[in-house]
Amino acid sequence: MNFIQELGVLLKKNIREYGMYIALAFIMIIFTILTKGLFLSARNISNLFNQMGYIAVLAVGMTLVIVIRHIDLSVGSVAGFLGAIAAALLRNNFPLIPTILIIAGLGILIGLGNGFLIANVGLPAFVATLAGMMIFRGALLVFTQGTGTIIIMNDTFNAIGNGYIPDIPNNTNYHLLTIIIGLVAVAFYIMSDVRTRNNKLKYNFEVLSMRMFVLKEIFISAIIFYIFWTLASYNGISWTFAITLIITLIYHLLTTRTALGRHIYAVGGNPDAAQLSGIDVKKITLFVFGSMGLLTAISGILYTSRLQSATPDAGNLFELDSIAAAYVGGVSAAGGVGKVINSLIGALVMASLINGMNLVGVGISLQYIIRGAVLIAAVVFDIKTRSSAK
Amino acid sequence: MSDYILEMKDITKDFPGVRALDKVNLKVRRGEIHCLVGENGSGKSTLMKILSGFYPHGDFEGEIIFEGKPQKFRSIHDSERVGIVTIYQELALIPELTVYENIFLGHEIKSGRLIDWNKTIAMAKQVLEKVKPDLDTSRKVKELGVGHQQIVEIAKALTKNVKLLILDEPTSSLNEGDSENLLKIIKDLKKQGITSILISHKLKEVVEVADSITILRDGKMVANLNKEDGFSENEIIKYMVGREIEDIYPKRKKREFGEKIFDLKNWKAYDKTLGRYVVKNANMYVKKGEIVGVAGLMGAGRTELALSLFGNPKNYAVEGEMYFDGKKFRFKHPGEAIKAGLAYLSEDRKGTGLILDFDVKTNITITGLRQLVRGFFINENEEIVLAEQFKDSLKIKTPSIEQKVLNLSGGNQQKVSIAKWLFVKPKLLILDEPTRGIDVGAKYEIYTLMNKLVEEDGMSIIMVSSELPEILGMSDRIYVVSGGRISGELSREEATQEKIMTMAVDY
Numbered sequence: 059m060n061f062i063q064e065l066g067v068l069l070k071k072n073i074r075e076y077g078m079y080i081a082l083a084f085i086m087i088i089f090t091i092l093t094k095g096l097f098l099s100a101r102n103i104s105n106l107f108n109q110m111g112y113i114a115v116l117a118v119g120m121t122l123v124i125v126i127r128h129i130d131l132s133v134g135s136v137a138g139f140l141g142a143i144a145a146a147l148l149r150n151n152f153p154l155i156p157t158i159l160i161i162a163g164l165g166i167l168i169g170l171g172n173g174f175l176i177a178n179v180g181l182p183a184f185v186a187t188l189a190g191m192m193i194f195r196g197a198l199l200v201f202t203q204g205t206g207t208i209i210i211m212n213d214t215f216n217a218i219g220n221g222y223i224p225d226i227p228n229n230t231n232y233h234l235l236t237i238i239i240g241l242v243a244v245a246f247y248i249m250s251d252v253r254t255r256n257n258k259l260k261y262n263f264e265v266l267s268m269r270m271f272v273l274k275e276i277f278i279s280a281i282i283f284y285i286f287w288t289l290a291s292y293n294g295i296s297w298t299f300a301i302t303l304i305i306t307l308i309y310h311l312l313t314t315r316t317a318l319g320r321h322i323y324a325v326g327g328n329p330d331a332a333q334l335s336g337i338d339v340k341k342i343t344l345f346v347f348g349s350m351g352l353l354t355a356i357s358g359i360l361y362t363s364r365l366q367s368a369t370p371d372a373g374n375l376f377e378l379d380s381i382a383a384a385y386v387g388g389v390s391a392a393g394g395v396g397k398v399i400n401s402l403i404g405a406l407v408m409a410s411l412i413n414g415m416n417l418v419g420v421g422i423s424l425q426y427i428i429r430g431a432v433l434i435a436a437v438v439f440d441i442k443t444r445s446s447a448k
Numbered sequence: 449m450s451d452y453i454l455e456m457k458d459i460t461k462d463f464p465g466v467r468a469l470d471k472v473n474l475k476v477r478r479g480e481i482h483c484l485v486g487e488n489g490s491g492k493s494t495l496m497k498i499l500s501g502f503y504p505h506g507d508f509e510g511e512i513i514f515e516g517k518p519q520k521f522r523s524i525h526d527s528e529r530v531g532i533v534t535i536y537q538e539l540a541l542i543p544e545l546t547v548y549e550n551i552f553l554g555h556e557i558k559s560g561r562l563i564d565w566n567k568t569i570a571m572a573k574q575v576l577e578k579v580k581p582d583l584d585t586s587r588k589v590k591e592l593g594v595g596h597q598q599i600v601e602i603a604k605a606l607t608k609n610v611k612l613l614i615l616d617e618p619t620s621s622l623n624e625g626d627s628e629n630l631l632k633i634i635k636d637l638k639k640q641g642i643t644s645i646l647i648s649h650k651l652k653e654v655v656e657v658a659d660s661i662t663i664l665r666d667g668k669m670v671a672n673l674n675k676e677d678g679f680s681e682n683e684i685i686k687y688m689v690g691r692e693i694e695d696i697y698p699k700r701k702k703r704e705f706g707e708k709i710f711d712l713k714n715w716k717a718y719d720k721t722l723g724r725y726v727v728k729n730a731n732m733y734v735k736k737g738e739i740v741g742v743a744g745l746m747g748a749g750r751t752e753l754a755l756s757l758f759g760n761p762k763n764y765a766v767e768g769e770m771y772f773d774g775k776k777f778r779f780k781h782p783g784e785a786i787k788a789g790l791a792y793l794s795e796d797r798k799g800t801g802l803i804l805d806f807d808v809k810t811n812i813t814i815t816g817l818r819q820l821v822r823g824f825f826i827n828e829n830e831e832i833v834l835a836e837q838f839k840d841s842l843k844i845k846t847p848s849i850e851q852k853v854l855n856l857s858g859g860n861q862q863k864v865s866i867a868k869w870l871f872v873k874p875k876l877l878i879l880d881e882p883t884r885g886i887d888v889g890a891k892y893e894i895y896t897l898m899n900k901l902v903e904e905d906g907m908s909i910i911m912v913s914s915e916l917p918e919i920l921g922m923s924d925r926i927y928v929v930s931g932g933r934i935s936g937e938l939s940r941e942e943a944t945q946e947k948i949m950t951m952a953v954d955y
Contacts, residue, residue, distance in 0.1 A: 257828070316825055317818050317820075321814075323806075324803055327803040328800070328802070328803045328804065330799065331800050332803070334782055334792065334794055335786075335868070336787075338783055394805050395805065
């Protein structure tokens, strides 16, 4: 088999996996051309990652919720509500770390409340979280009624959504720590891939041919390094981007390598079989909604910090944006299928669309129409490639 | 005497790998009650599905002659049009609608384009006059008991101008009073000239109401009995089971059993959604190293019994005492049962046994994943080694342990289902229909494995099965379940198919 043929077979076999990356590349190229390179500029890329942070974090949690065949419509209102509480606490000179811990704790409690209504009381997730969406939207309005927008004066808090990680002293124009982190990320990626491949070889499982493997490693390493290089030539890694990456990494490990993660996918794949296999479906449901609550709190903090204030309409439509991101990332409503990394990429696809369309000057009404069309296209693609894979 | 309303001639139907019906002839005289009996899987339901057009013309060989005319039904709609109506075990009523809405569902009475509700209610009352005059037509079907729901189904059939009524085990979920009532209605309908085909496992009622009986066994018609010649339950049972046990059961050593490892006393399970006891006062025990067979007909409560023991996932209200491995237990969740050393192989491997989208490896380890966790993460190398061991020892035919179980054959899926329970090394393994729907070769392998587990590993096994030869071939001792209670216990030596069947139909 010659090289081109092998590449063709590989692409065809993994079209589902690679489809979204190809779509992302396509969107980025189009906008780069339309904006004469502005889209891919260091400043815009940095901006793009900051814009997508609070949705990406929600999309990661939403992936698990959809994997176990539920939905959470309350996350937007709850994120807005928790952001307002944070702002209020900070305004009353409450210290930063306790504030963040309180917000995280409240988020978990609210999530567990949803989980309890769904797993123990037996409400459909749609209804329980729709009620949450209304209740917390109302609570946010009540909370900001007297004050209107709550301005936050705490610089450390505001840095979460606007600041960058510090650099080690050097006399270049580049953010040196960012470059080092980029190199570490590349090394980590290659090492883990080589380890997986060797393992598979040991048990005679199917692996990529050596030349394909090397090509893939070079290609992906280049992309990873390019991203960090670009960021380094601007202000470096933002706190938002760092938090998003760390959360995604933790959830990636949780879902792919822990018993809990395996149990979550088992419950999504076949709840009855999972229960008869000794998995406590109620506990899993509680955990998934509790984790959603925690991520909602983080999303609320990121957004509030980015705006440096809490507003009455904060968090509006976040739930739908994050659900859309997860679906674009290939999560299946039938349950049991979906990867958190792909949902992150899904969030990036949607954020790139918005960012690019804003740069080009597309009106907001047309933006909604295009985003809707992309969502349908992504899911149609997913369904088509799934049925052909069987 | 030769006025046949229905003749089915030389009906042959193949499913992949199995011949479900082999040149079956069924002749039904006009105005009689014709009973169709046979063991589970003997082909009764398939035959009726052919008659109703569920399996369309061309999907089988043979001929259907109804009222003197050859028929080629392409759908259920076609058969209903000539007057053949089937009432299935799972009723086709809409619970949230009223009696009269259900009776005319699908063929509503209209004036113009709108439904004429007054006329509908009047007609519903008129139809119910014939079967159950005091039933309130404005009640919702969900508020009625199963017995009355059956009557609504019959009333619905009557409005379709039914000539031949097929009833698939109508009394299996009814109590005695409701059953008698229903049988009386069928007899009344006979007086009004409606012919019925009744499928039933309850031989007592068969003998009572039938004018003639057709008996199927392994897809063949083995007997046709007429009332004039007299019926007896024993004769029917003999025809139903009359096959020799084939030599497909592996030889085994003379076994010695240990202490009682499992003991169940006055065990009851009440299903809150059905509103009745699914297990009534069961007493049973299992000794170490013993294979205990649980026989019974479908719907007798065997699976319900097994589930009520294994952590009660259906949330029955459970009473009674269970002793397992020297301790008293009442599991709240299957996870607790597994931890204590119990395992349950589901009767429905695709529906509740396996996660079809998972691969072989992950399906096997899902029951005891925590054993493989080192630190935070699953040790995937250990997992692979373990799964490979099961693949080899159970001879699971799969290209790789990373293959989705969806793509395996039934027999190999079943081996994966068994492997996932052997992984947790249970002390007592409950196998619910362990060889359902798999080929003879795989069956033999599973039987051999069962013998090895009790002989070499000291495991105990409860085997629930609908197949009598399997029960006789594998069990050291047999319990027979009927109508939710244990109706008999037989040793390996005294057990025969006839004795089991007699207990199984004893309600």
